[in-house]
Amino acid sequence: MRTRQPKPWIIVVGFCIALGYGALHFTPRDLALSDAPVQPKQTLPETYILGMIDRSFDDDGRLSYTLEAEQVTYFEQGQGTDGTLTKPKVLFLSEKTTPWNLEADKGHVYSGNNTVILNDNVVAYSRSDDHGELTLLTETLNIDTDKQYAHTDKPVTMRSARSNTQAVGLKADLQEGRMELLSEVRGRYEP
Template identity: 25%
Template sequence: MALVKKILPAIVALIVIAYLFIFETPSTRLFDKPSDQATQKAPAFFMTDFVSSQYDENGRLSQQLRGLRADHFQPKGKASAKDYTLVQQLKADIYNPDQAPWHIVADKGRATHRGDRIELTGNVHLFQKDPVKGVTELFTNKLIYFTKRQVAQTNAPVKIVTPQGVTTAKGLKANIKTEQFTLTKKVKGIYEPD
């Protein structure tokens, strides 16, 4: 009986080890290189409550991006031109010399082309609070912002509110640097002169 008590743990350990090697052997596919058609389902990394700042060649703050969460995806399984980042509760500030800053707020953003292009969706609000000209606001549900060129465009309905009036249209191209807005289709406006 004492011999059985001493040998029993060793027998149980051998049975468990044999079971693991026979039935639970890890698949050799774990070590295979992923195919080019493989797609990533989970983010490669994520950030929460983040701030990203960019500076111009003179060291001045040019853009600042904030968000509640950012999930970065690498569809090829490694860094490539196909990478993209999904941002929740996006807020961006755009700074240019001799100009009041522009601000962008959106429910979601999808940054592509190494951050050069951000597709904004859901309650998109682009606005500027200028101490001389007053507040200029743009509202839409979809907007594409090109960060390097500081150009925003959409084919969706837009509403622009300024101290002089309200303008609506379907489609817009806006150059943030030059503050020129071009409305493309179905433009309607109410203008109130000073």
């Protein structure tokens, strides 16, 4: 029995069909993009402010705190806005204790829940006639501006004229002037 040889034109037609199918489903643009990394969607700022000063007052009309920053960039996020701060400074005022000054290199502000987060070289200090100056140093400090409450789980150094205390974690009620060091507390006191 003799085997039939395929006709040459059938091979050419089959090759053209396969080539046409590939051309319709894979364009040069698709092939070029397949290996390219996917870029995240770039969000543009909603508001950009230079030299911002924000003041907040209590129910009796007294100044409660101020928030200053060299630069603020707000981004729209769902129901509110999130802002990045450059060189933020917060001043808390209270009738019960001396004012607290808080500064950092960077920060974030969240409009939905009155939260400010200070990052990088955070310094908080207060000066009273009775106790002198007290300075706190840490890398991150979360602040509830309405309650004048600050906390961190990072290492903290607390310095005064006569003592130097180190710990991990801090809870501070700045309005009442109370602080709690959370763990690994070590200190040196010089009378």
